Structures are given as structure tokens and as C-alpha cells.
Amino acid sequence: MQDTRTLPTADTPEQEAYARLGVVMPAYNEGSWVRRALDALDVAARRAAWELEVVVVDDGGSDPESLAVLDEVGRRPHVRVIHQANAGRFAARAVGLDAVTTELVLLLDARVEVEPDSLTRIRAAVERGERVWNFDVTPATTQLSALFWTGITKVWWRDYFRNRTAVAFGQDDFDRFPKGTTAFVAPTRLLRDAAAGFESHFEDRSLASDDTRLLRAVAGVEDIHLSPEVMCRHHVKTGRGAWSRQCYYRGTTFVDGYLDDPARSRTLLAALGSAAALGLVALTVAPRTTAAGAVLGCVATGATTRWAGGTAREAAAVSLLTPAFGALFGAGVVRGLRMADGRRDH
Missing domain, CATH: 3.90.550.10 (Spore Coat Polysaccharide Biosynthesis Protein SpsA; Chain A)
Known part of the structure; x- marks a missing residue:
């Protein structure tokens, strides 16, 4: 009332x-x-x-x-x-x-x-x-x-x-x-x-x-x-589907929020494509080393979370979900860059 x-x-x-x-x-x-x-x-x-x-x-x-x-x-x-x-x-x-x-x-x-x-x-x-x-x-x-x-x-x-x-x-x-x-x-x-x-x-x-x-x-x-x-x-x-959609959505809105110049979208897309290609090559040539590096990266994100003021449970959550987040958020960034590049061409 x-x-x-x-x-x-x-x-x-x-x-x-x-x-x-x-x-x-x-x-x-x-x-x-x-x-x-x-x-x-x-x-x-x-x-x-x-x-x-x-x-x-x-x-x-x-x-x-x-x-x-x-x-x-x-x-x-x-x-x-x-x-x-x-x-x-x-x-x-x-x-x-x-x-x-x-x-x-x-x-x-x-x-x-x-x-x-x-x-x-x-x-x-x-x-x-x-x-x-x-x-x-x-x-x-x-x-x-x-x-x-x-x-x-x-x-x-x-x-x-x-x-x-x-x-x-x-x-x-x-x-x-x-x-x-x-x-x-x-x-x-x-x-x-x-x-x-x-x-x-x-x-x-x-x-x-x-x-x-x-x-x-x-x-x-x-x-x-x-x-x-x-x-x-x-x-x-909460829930796997809602979390995944939110990661993808946030990747897209991240582009709209932080991309200063839409003219850079095509260059950034090319850079992301090159990085993805290099990752696939590394995974093919040295799969164990690449996997070990990924695991160490996840552990490092958890340690960084603790250093930044996070709790032990928050650090564990970041460590466990970072690979999925990276893939989904990255896909959202690619979508955002493509949308920004598409609007620039109109």
C-alpha cells in the first residue's frame, strides 16, 4: 500500500x-x-x-x-x-x-x-x-x-x-x-x-x-x-539455458557498450577469426599441451577472483564455468561485431 x-x-x-x-x-x-x-x-x-x-x-x-x-x-x-x-x-x-x-x-x-x-x-x-x-x-x-x-x-x-x-x-x-x-x-x-x-x-x-x-x-x-x-x-x-542465453546476450551488448568506432568492427572480426584459427591449430598439433594450458587458465581465473575479493565458492564457480562462458560470450561478441559492421554498410 x-x-x-x-x-x-x-x-x-x-x-x-x-x-x-x-x-x-x-x-x-x-x-x-x-x-x-x-x-x-x-x-x-x-x-x-x-x-x-x-x-x-x-x-x-x-x-x-x-x-x-x-x-x-x-x-x-x-x-x-x-x-x-x-x-x-x-x-x-x-x-x-x-x-x-x-x-x-x-x-x-x-x-x-x-x-x-x-x-x-x-x-x-x-x-x-x-x-x-x-x-x-x-x-x-x-x-x-x-x-x-x-x-x-x-x-x-x-x-x-x-x-x-x-x-x-x-x-x-x-x-x-x-x-x-x-x-x-x-x-x-x-x-x-x-x-x-x-x-x-x-x-x-x-x-x-x-x-x-x-x-x-x-x-x-x-x-x-x-x-x-x-x-x-x-x-x-538460473538454470543452464537461462545462463547460456545471458552469456550470449551480454557478449552482444558488450560490443554496443564498449565499441567506440563501428568502423573497427570488421578488423576486430578478422582478429577474432585469426585467434580462433590459431587455437584450432594448437589443439590439433599439441592437444595435451593446449588442454593443460586451458586448465591452468581456468585455475588462474579462480585465483584472480579470490584476489579481487571473491569468496572461495565464487572462485570455484568462475573456474568451472569460464570455458563455457568464454565460448558463449565470444559468440555474442561476434554477433555484435557483425551487426555493427552490417549497420555501417547501410
Whole structure:
């Protein structure tokens, strides 16, 4: 239920401008997760005495049970549900950003539960002028696939995870710290401008990167704040098929997020092809040595995960799943480069 308590008197312009928090949540056949995410959000908002305006964007879902849940949550007084044809998460978020009427907005995935005190801390920080926040995301499950994503995230952004402490970063050190649209707070106008200025390398916008380049533009205007005291729990998709699809998808969106110049796509494709050919030659000529090198590589990834702040279980998951991840993610990268190269030719 919507919190009906009176909000504190606005003593400063910041308090007056940000007396309400908008929330944009894309969803695709995730009805039960949407309900859980909104329930956790309501708890956190009550603790922060923060009035909510929630826009859930159904990205062309077809599951009857999920659609029934969306109808149910849409009857909450502070929740609006928008239905659109399937166009991908980037497009769904853009629709939600256009619909929300608040000056501050939280981008939130449907499988995310905000920790009860996180909004209280963010509201206090916003009133100090710290308006852009990325949540510290923790997986809610301990299955092998979830542990893998946590472990590899700690390796990629080891500067934060080796010593988890509050930090603010901009464009210059953007790649050193974790960020994403899983749970991200910023002024609505800033996010709208970043979305409007984003140009995907792909014709198929459903595969457009929905975080990296978008948030890089935000970091060029205001620092992004990150703290272990502002947390959420993410229920990652589990199961072999879901994990495999996610690896492939992330390889594709990685290209859209990090490829600066689409003109380089053909050169990078040729380089990947040459590397794959050399690997096949090595496997044919010296199969035992190549296999031993692969095993050592997997052990090294696990050791690196531990060094980067990962747990023993996360390190084991990274070691075990690295070969499959490399193949699937690499295939996704090839798809992304081909798509970028194809659009360049049009």
C-alpha cells in the first residue's frame, strides 16, 4: 500500500524538488518478480518517508500469469503499468522515463529487491546534493550460475570489491567501478538527455546496450556515488539455458557498450577469426599441451577472483564455468561485431 504519512517539511530547494521519487521498471514475463520488487520498494520508501510514482513498462510479455500480476499491481494508487510491443529493455526504459513526472528517478529491474534502509540513505544524500547513485548489487541466490556472475563482476571491478567503501566516480575513472541500470538513481532530465543522445551500433534496438554508454554520459555531467550501505538483492535467472542465453546476450551488448568506432568492427572480426584459427591449430598439433594450458587458465581465473575479493565458492564457480562462458560470450561478441559492421554498410 502507498505510504500516507506526511512528508517532512521542505526546508531546502533540494528537499522540495525531490520530495517524490519516480521509479521506472521494465518487465518481460516477470509478474511475480515485479510484485516482490514493488513490495520491497514500498517498505524502503515508507522508512524514507518518500512518496513514490512507479511506472512499470511491460515489454510485450505474453505469459497470462505475469500479465494478471501486472493488472493487480497496476491497481495500487502509486503504480502505473504501460504495455508496449516487445522492443527491448532500452526502449522500455525510455518509455518509462518519458512517462514519469518526478524530478528524480530510480531505474529498477523487476528481479531486484531494494534493501529496507537504502532509500533513507539515498534521500539524505540527495538533499546534500549527491543526486546520482548506483546500488551495490548482491545476488539473492547461491546457485553456481549466480556465484559465477558475482565472481566475474568482482574481477572486472576489483578496485571497488577488494576494498568495499563509499566512492564517487566520473568519466575519467568510469571503467574502474561497477555501475548499471539494475538499480540506479539520477535526475530524470539527466537520464532522458542521455537516452535521447544514445545511438546504438545495431539496427535491432532490442539488443542495444541499456547501461554502459548511457551511464557514461551521465557520469560526464555528475559523479556517480556507490556505497556498500546502499544495497539491493538481485534474483538472477538460473538454470543452464537461462545462463547460456545471458552469456550470449551480454557478449552482444558488450560490443554496443564498449565499441567506440563501428568502423573497427570488421578488423576486430578478422582478429577474432585469426585467434580462433590459431587455437584450432594448437589443439590439433599439441592437444595435451593446449588442454593443460586451458586448465591452468581456468585455475588462474579462480585465483584472480579470490584476489579481487571473491569468496572461495565464487572462485570455484568462475573456474568451472569460464570455458563455457568464454565460448558463449565470444559468440555474442561476434554477433555484435557483425551487426555493427552490417549497420555501417547501410
